[in-house]
Amino acid sequence: MSYDTDNIFAKILRGEIPSFKVYEDDETFAFMDIMPRSPGHCLVIPKTPCRNILDASPEQLAACMRTVNTLANGAMKAFGADGITLQQFSEAAGGQEVFHLHFHILPRHEGQRMGP
Ligand code: 5GP
Numbered sequence: 710m711s712y713d714t715d716n717i718f719a720k721i722l723r724g725e726i727p728s729f730k731v732y733e734d735d736e737t738f739a740f741m742d743i744m745p746r747s748p749g750h751c752l753v754i755p756k757t758p759c760r761n762i763l764d765a766s767p768e769q770l771a772a773c774m775r776t777v778n779t780l781a782n783g784a785m786k787a788f789g790a791d792g793i794t795l796q797q798f799s800e801a802a803g804g805q806e807v808f809h810l811h812f813h814i815l816p817r818h819e820g821q822r823m824g825p
Contacts, residue, residue: 710800710808712758718809722756732780736772739780742813749788749816753777759810761799769810777812790816 713719721728721740728740731751742750753776755769765773781793796813798804 710760710763712760712764713808714758716809717807718752718754718811719758722754722809732776734772734776736769737776739776739814746813747794747815747817747821749784749790749814751780751784751814753780753812753814755810760808761803761805761810762797763799765810773810773812777814780814784814784816788816789818791819792817 717726720726722738730738730740732739732753736757737753737755739751739753742752753773755765755773757769759765759769777795781795784790784793794813794815794817796815797811798806
């Protein structure tokens with residue numbers, strides 16, 4: 710499967726549509742999910758083109774995981790969370806809707822029902 714430069718997250722990276730940025734470095738960008746499934750639900754993406762986990766390079770994965778680690782710890786404090794769910798969907802059959810690699814960070818609280 711190829712990378713479509715018109716996907717929503719590519720447009721966010723190019724500044725063509727707005728987002729609520731929570732973190733940025735040379736390799737990654739993170740922003741709040743527009744339809745949060747828990748308070749603090751945010752998304753981490755590489756700045757370089759990548760469709761999903763199936764075509765991700767070791768460098769893209771390492772950079773994303775560094776940012777995930779930083780933001781997951783930040784979310785624990787900022788949202789008083791008890792835990793974190795990290796999600797990644799690849800291809801439509803895997804639940805992917807936006808075809809630019811992204812990791813969902815979902816802060817969780819004790820007793821909170823675990824959704825999808
Ligand atoms: P997935 O591809 O992992 O199934 O889900 C894509 C995620 O992107 C969804 O959680 C959805 O709410 C989020 N999303 C879709 N469009 C936008 C958008 O324009 N802005 C932001 N911030 N999030 C979006």
